[in-house]
Amino acid sequence: MIVPLGRYGRHIEFPLQATYITIHSTGNTGATALQHARGMAGGAFRARTKWNRTGYMTWHFTVDDVQAIQSLPLNIQGDHADHDGPVNATSIGIEICEFRDPARQAAAIDRATRLTTWLMYEKGIPLDHVVPHYHWPQWHFHGNQKNCPRILLEHGRPGPAGTPSSNGSTATIDPWR
Numbered sequence: 001m002i003v004p005l006g007r008y009g010r011h012i013e014f015p016l017q018a019t020y021i022t023i024h025s026t027g028n029t030g031a032t033a034l035q036h037a038r039g040m041a042g043g044a045f046r047a048r049t050k051w052n053r054t055g056y057m058t059w060h061f062t063v064d065d066v067q068a069i070q071s072l073p074l075n076i077q078g079d080h081a082d083h084d085g086p087v088n089a090t091s092i093g094i095e096i097c098e099f100r101d102p103a104r105q106a107a108a109i110d111r112a113t114r115l116t117t118w119l120m121y122e123k124g125i126p127l128d129h130v131v132p133h134y135h136w137p138q139w140h141f142h143g144n145q146k147n148c149p150r151i152l153l154e155h156g157r158p159g160p161a162g163t164p165s166s167n168g169s170t171a172t173i174d175p176w177r
């Protein structure tokens with residue numbers, strides 16, 4: 001369900017040769033991949049800051065417990081983090097849906113992992129270039145590192161590997177080195 005050419009953030013396009021994959025979670029508890037993909041394709045996610053280059057928040061894939069939906073071609077940049085900073089310029093953006101039900105959440109994380117693995121293979125992206133949004137200090141916000149994907153961070157930061165996170169998942173993110 002690709003955002004239509006020329007509309008909703010695709011009236012301007014910036015080419016992408018991805019060397020990173022950036023993992024997010026939506027912050028919209030209970031909303032599915034289909035809801036997000038339909039929203040993005042219909043222009044529902046207006047930019048929230050003046051630094052956004054296209055007027056809309058866009059990203060490449062949204063993943064939930066039953067499917068992964070692509071919203072942008074892989075050769076154009078999204079606007080999923082930090083706008084004109086290096087994140088959008090270098091990375092494919094994946095949003096993992098958030099669920100209260102631990103089984104649905106675990107299934108969404110598992111599906112996102114599979115998608116990420118496939119993209120790593122397709123694009124030749126190494127594991128140390130698969131990073132949480134947190135990895136990128138925000139240019140316009142004093143270098144703040146966002147609590148994202150919040151479902152995989154502990155108290156807003158990467159925790160020790162294998163530590164159960166607040167939602168009960170053990171799929172936490174290793175501290176970035």
Ligand SMILES: [Zn+2]
Pocket residue numbers: 023024025080081133146148149
């Ligand atoms: Zn994020």
